[in-house]
Amino acid sequence: MFLFISILIVLISIYVTWPLxxxxxxxxxxxxxxxxxxxxxxxxxSEQKNLEHDYTLDRLDKASFESMQAELQANxxxxxxxxxxxMGMKYSKLEENLLDQLxxxxxxxxxxxxxxxxxxxxxxxxxxxxxxxxxxxD
Amino acid sequence: MILFGQYSLxxxxxxxxxxxxxxxxxxKKRFHSVIASAQRATLIAFLMIVxxxxxxxxxxxxxxxxxxxxxxxxxxxxxxxxxxxxxxxGQAGSxxxxxxxxxxxxxxxxxxxxHKNTFFFSRTLAVLSVTLSFFLYLLIFKSNxxxxxxxxxxxxxxxNPLLQNPAMIFHxxxxxxxxxxxxxxxxxxxxxxxxxxxxxxxxxSIRRWSLxxxxxxxxxxxxxxxxxxxxxxxxxxxxxxxxxxxxLLPWLTGTAFIHSVIIQQRRGMFxxxxxxxxxxxxxxxxxxTFITRSGLxxxxxxxxxxxxxxxxxxxxAIVLIGSFILLIRxxxxxxxxxxxxxxxxxxxxxLLNNILLTIxxxxxxxxxLFPAISEAISGEKLTVGSSFFNALSVPxxxxxxxxxxxxxxxxxxxxxxxxxxxxxxxxxxxxCLVVVLLVLAGVREMLPLIAFAVFAFAMISVLFEFSxxxxxxxxxxxxxxxxxxxxxxxxxxxxxxxxxVHIGILLLFLGIIGSSAYxxxxxxxxxxxxxxxxxxxxxxxxxxxxxxxxxTHIDRARFVLNKSRPNTRTLFSEKIFHRNYQPVTExxxxxxxxxxxxxxxxxxxxxxxRITASILINPLVLWMWIGGAVMVLGTLLAFTNKSRAVRQ
Numbered sequence: 001m002f003l004f005i006s007i008l009i010v011l012i013s014i015y016v017t018w019p020l021x022x023x024x025x026x027x028x029x030x031x032x033x034x035x036x037x038x039x040x041x042x043x044x045x046s047e048q049k050n051l052e053h054d055y056t057l058d059r060l061d062k063a064s065f066e067s068m069q070a071e072l073q074a075n076x077x078x079x080x081x082x083x084x085x086x087m088g089m090k091y092s093k094l095e096e097n098l099l100d101q102l103x104x105x106x107x108x109x110x111x112x113x114x115x116x117x118x119x120x121x122x123x124x125x126x127x128x129x130x131x132x133x134x135x136x137x138d
Numbered sequence: 139m140i141l142f143g144q145y146s147l148x149x150x151x152x153x154x155x156x157x158x159x160x161x162x163x164x165x166k167k168r169f170h171s172v173i174a175s176a177q178r179a180t181l182i183a184f185l186m187i188v189x190x191x192x193x194x195x196x197x198x199x200x201x202x203x204x205x206x207x208x209x210x211x212x213x214x215x216x217x218x219x220x221x222x223x224x225x226x227x228g229q230a231g232s233x234x235x236x237x238x239x240x241x242x243x244x245x246x247x248x249x250x251x252x253h254k255n256t257f258f259f260s261r262t263l264a265v266l267s268v269t270l271s272f273f274l275y276l277l278i279f280k281s282n283x284x285x286x287x288x289x290x291x292x293x294x295x296x297x298n299p300l301l302q303n304p305a306m307i308f309h310x311x312x313x314x315x316x317x318x319x320x321x322x323x324x325x326x327x328x329x330x331x332x333x334x335x336x337x338x339x340x341x342x343s344i345r346r347w348s349l350x351x352x353x354x355x356x357x358x359x360x361x362x363x364x365x366x367x368x369x370x371x372x373x374x375x376x377x378x379x380x381x382x383x384x385x386l387l388p389w390l391t392g393t394a395f396i397h398s399v400i401i402q403q404r405r406g407m408f409x410x411x412x413x414x415x416x417x418x419x420x421x422x423x424x425x426x427t428f429i430t431r432s433g434l435x436x437x438x439x440x441x442x443x444x445x446x447x448x449x450x451x452x453x454x455a456i457v458l459i460g461s462f463i464l465l466i467r468x469x470x471x472x473x474x475x476x477x478x479x480x481x482x483x484x485x486x487x488x489l490l491n492n493i494l495l496t497i498x499x500x501x502x503x504x505x506x507l508f509p510a511i512s513e514a515i516s517g518e519k520l521t522v523g524s525s526f527f528n529a530l531s532v533p534x535x536x537x538x539x540x541x542x543x544x545x546x547x548x549x550x551x552x553x554x555x556x557x558x559x560x561x562x563x564x565x566x567x568x569x570c571l572v573v574v575l576l577v578l579a580g581v582r583e584m585l586p587l588i589a590f591a592v593f594a595f596a597m598i599s600v601l602f603e604f605s606x607x608x609x610x611x612x613x614x615x616x617x618x619x620x621x622x623x624x625x626x627x628x629x630x631x632x633x634x635x636x637x638x639v640h641i642g643i644l645l646l647f648l649g650i651i652g653s654s655a656y657x658x659x660x661x662x663x664x665x666x667x668x669x670x671x672x673x674x675x676x677x678x679x680x681x682x683x684x685x686x687x688x689x690t691h692i693d694r695a696r697f698v699l700n701k702s703r704p705n706t707r708t709l710f711s712e713k714i715f716h717r718n719y720q721p722v723t724e725x726x727x728x729x730x731x732x733x734x735x736x737x738x739x740x741x742x743x744x745x746x747x748r749i750t751a752s753i754l755i756n757p758l759v760l761w762m763w764i765g766g767a768v769m770v771l772g773t774l775l776a777f778t779n780k781s782r783a784v785r786q
Contacts, residue, residue, distance in 0.1 A: 005145050012149065012182055016156070019174035035256060036339050043342055047403065053630070054550065056614055057607045064479075064551035068405070071476060075406075 037083045044076045140205060143193035144284045147234075150186035150241070151274040153179040154267050161264030164257070173260055177248055180267065184241040187274075191238045194231065194283050198224055204290045207231055207283045213296035215688045220297050223306045226314065227297055229444060230283035235311070236427075237273040239318040244270060247322060258339070261329035269321050272453050280446050296689065299714055299722045305365035309358055313385055316355030317423040320388060322347040323395075324420035327413055331464040336413070336471050338406070341399060346777060348416075352396060353773040355389045360766035367759070368725060375653075375762070378527040383506045384426030387499050391419040394495040397488050404550065405485060406475025410465065411492070413472070417461040422499075424454050429506070480552035487545035491538065498534045502527065532585070536592050539647055542640060543596030546603040564602050569595040586655040593651060597644045604637050632779035638772025645765025652733075652758025661740070661752045673755040675735055676700055682747040689717040693742040695749050699728055699735060711739040711751065733757040 051072065055065040080091050160176035194207070198221050203209040211224040211231070226232045244266040277283065323344040330340035362382065363375040376382060395415040398408045428450035478485050504511075505522045512520040547553075547561040572594040573587060581587055611626050627634050662670050664679040671677075678698040685692040692714050699707040709726035716722070726737040734756040741750035 001141055005142070009149065012153070016153065016175055016178045016182060019171045019178065020168075022171050022174075036258075036335060039339065039342055040337075043338065051404075057610045058549075059607075060550040061552070061554055061557070064549065068551060071406070075475070 034083070034086055037079055037086065041076065041079045041083065044072055044079060048072050139193060140197065140284045140286060143190045144282065146186040146190040147274060147277050150183040151271065151278055153183040153186070154271045154274055157183065158264055158267035158271055161260045161267060164260045176263070180244060180248060180263065184245045187238050187241045191234055194234060195222065195225060201294070203294050204286050206285045206287045209287055209291050209294040211297055213294040216297055219307055220302050224297055226310045227301055230277065230281040232310070233273060233277050233281055234283050235314055236318055237270060237277060239314060240270045240273060240321060243318060243322055258329050258333045258335060261332045262325045265325035265328045266321060276446060276449060280449060281444065295718055299716045299719050300369060303365055303369050305361050309361035309365055312354050312361060313358030316351050316358050317388065317426065319347060319351035319354060320392065320420050320423050323351070323416050327416045328461060328464065331413070331468050334468065336468045338402060341403060348392065348396060349773060349777045352392045353770065353777060355385065355392060356769055356773065359385055359389060364763060368727065378524045380506045381430050383502050384429055387503060388419045388422040388426065390495050390499040391415055391422060394492045395419060398492050401485055401488050407477070407485065409472040409474060410469065413465050421454060421458050424450065424457060428454060482548060482553040482558055484545060484548045484550050487541055487548050491541050491545065494534055494538050494541070501530050536589060539592050539596050539644070543599040546599050565595050565599045568598045583655065586651060589651040593644060593648055600637060600640050600644065631775045635772045635776030638775060639769050642765045642768030642772055645761045645768060649758045649762030649765060653756045656757045658755040659752060661750065663748060663750045665746070665748050670753065672753050677753060679749065682742055682749060684744060691715045693739065695739050695742065695751065697726060697737055709737055711737040713739045713742055729760050731760055734759045
């Protein structure tokens with residue numbers, strides 16, 4: 001029994017610590033920030049739809065609907081501004097596939113457009129990271 | 139094998155500590171590799187706890203009396219279903235069950251979260267892992283389910299006969315699932331505070347988890363009420379027992395949380411309040427576990443005096459102090475986007491609902507802890523009886539149900555006077571009509587009359603608002619056939635599930651009014667052939683049967699209801715005498731939508747078959763169980779509506 005448990009402990013230790021000896025992807029801050037902002041944007045948009053639904057069902061009057069819609073819109077604008085600032089470009093110009101990746105719809109074939117060294121975003125044409133100079137592709 | 143069960147727990151404990159450390163320490167530089175290692179540790183810890191649980195289950199089923207826990211809670215004559223239920227019947231087993239559920243949920247969070255590679259996610263898993271470590275610590279150092287006896291007994295003591303009820307298979311697990319599931323919204327909240335993102339982000343992920351936890355707490359509480367009703371043999375379903383209160387407390391704050399979250403999502407208000415509510419709800423689940431295991435409070439449910447009290451108290455203090463320090467530090471980031479514009483708005487009624495639920499929770503908490511508080515102050519243990527809790531719950535409950543009725547009629551932000559008048563007109567007029575009918579039917583006592591009026595007002599308001607929305611939809615939508623309505627209902631099932639939950643709780647309220655205001659009790663001594671008249675029933679006692687079943691001896695009295703009428707029913711009421719335990723009763727119940735006939739066999743004389751029985755007529759009790767089922771159905775409907783984050 002002790003031999004079995006000792007072997008088990010060794011195997012578990014190897015399995016658990018294995019990733020620590022693998023190369024790491026690096027910084028997450030920008031990636032995380034973008035995900036949160038995109039979540040927030042979609043959440044605010046869905047709340048706008050809910051509000052419209054409530055208005056249709058007469059659960060709030062016109063004045064309340066307009067003021068609450070304005071509150072949500074102001075928040076939505078603020079969120080989109082933050083996304084644009086983080087991406088360094090107009091939201092409308094962001095590529096759809098990049099958005100899909102940021103939303104987490106990343107397949108194994110499509111790599112994330114984030115520098116593995118520093119987390120800076122890059123486009124497909126970039127060979128080196130604009131922030132840290134990390135070689136992105138040959 | 140027993141040894142391996144023990145070692146599995148130790149390995150799981152070490153791995154969980156390691157994972158907690160890594161989840162907290164994951165930094166910018168080596169995020170992916172550190173998190174991957176921690177996730178592997180979480181997965182193996184889960185597998186180790188599963189192994190340990192399966193080994194305990196095997197020990198129970200194979201009647202391995204060398205294991206102290208098995209010898210204490212099973213014996214050779216115990217049926218298989220109760221042998222499995224013995225897993226959570228005792229202290230050590232229930233702690234292992236808790237750890238099993240928590241590790242399963244942690245694994246679930248790990249698998250289901252769409253964005254795994256975030257600091258927020260790693261902090262969530264860190265809080266979950268720390269909580270799991272605490273329970274594993276208790277299992278290893280304080281209450282070991284694999285502890286062995288110095289000698290192997292021939293047979294075990296067996297499961298307490300009070301616990302040998304089908305509800306034992308479902309009631310404790312449902313409550314445990316509810317309690318444990320609240321760890322997840324709590325972990326998300328703490329992760330939001332730790333990663334300095336306390337805005338609305340954490341709410342995206344917790345909607346379904348908080349509904350899930352609330353659903354199981356509701357199921358657990360209702361099953362517990364039914365169990366007490368059929369098993370304890372005192373004619374009631376809620377005795378304000380400390381342990382009953384312990385499961386009600388998180389349900390109350392959990393209910394408040396479900397409501398106040400809606401306000402934060404829609405209006406950006408109550409942000410600090412929502413954090414406080416979920417922290418308190420989680421703390422109350424730990425508190426509930428603490429009072430059942432510390433020996434602090436006497437209760438029919440308690441596990442007796444144990445050495446777990448100080449550990450639970452320390453953990454509770456860390457949770458409360460640590461969480462509120464974090465919350466206070468993030469307060470500048472938690473300003474409201476809007477404010478309450480009018481008192482005739484949904485926001486204000488939700489606020490009032492939250493205040494009342496919290497006041498109710500605090501009062502029950504004080505009442506529950508009063509024996510310990512009085513002992514600490516005066517050295518004398520004073521208890522507050524159910525009269526204190528009843529006196530408290532009547533005004534609070536009536537106001538809460540009245541607010542429920544008002545809330546559905548209010549609009550968001552502000553309700554214009556004209557609309558207010560037109561919406562209230564129908565509910566108020568119908569309520570007045572109901573009151574007049576009740577007075578004509580002979581209901582003259584003020585309190586039941588007020589309670590029925592509140593019930594009628596709230597129920598009519600909910601049904602009125604529901605039909606008003608459907609009519610609006612019919613007028614505005616193209617798809618307005620019968621299938622169109624169905625599609626509309628299913629598409630908005632989160633909203634209409636909520637309506638069903640409110641209808642369910644109102645039906646439960648109806649049952650409480652009827653059974654508490656109009657219950658009749660008669661205690662009689664009968665000999666075979668005797669009859670007794672109560673309410674509209676003629677109850678005929680036909681005789682006493684004695685049954686011997688190994689360790690138990692059963693006295694079974696047979697009654698025939700309405701003997702001379704066509705709708706004859708036969709009822710059996712039993713008193714069960716057990717070798718190792720106090721006698722227990724199995725009440726005889728005949729239930730219909732109007733009332734329950736409830737017969738308790740208090741005393742029996744084997745020689746001349748003379749018995750003493752308490753016969754109760756409990757009106758409208760069946761509506762409570764129907765209401766409970768409707769609540770569960772409504773919550774399930776709302777739960778199946780996937781949250782935005784998951785849909786994404």
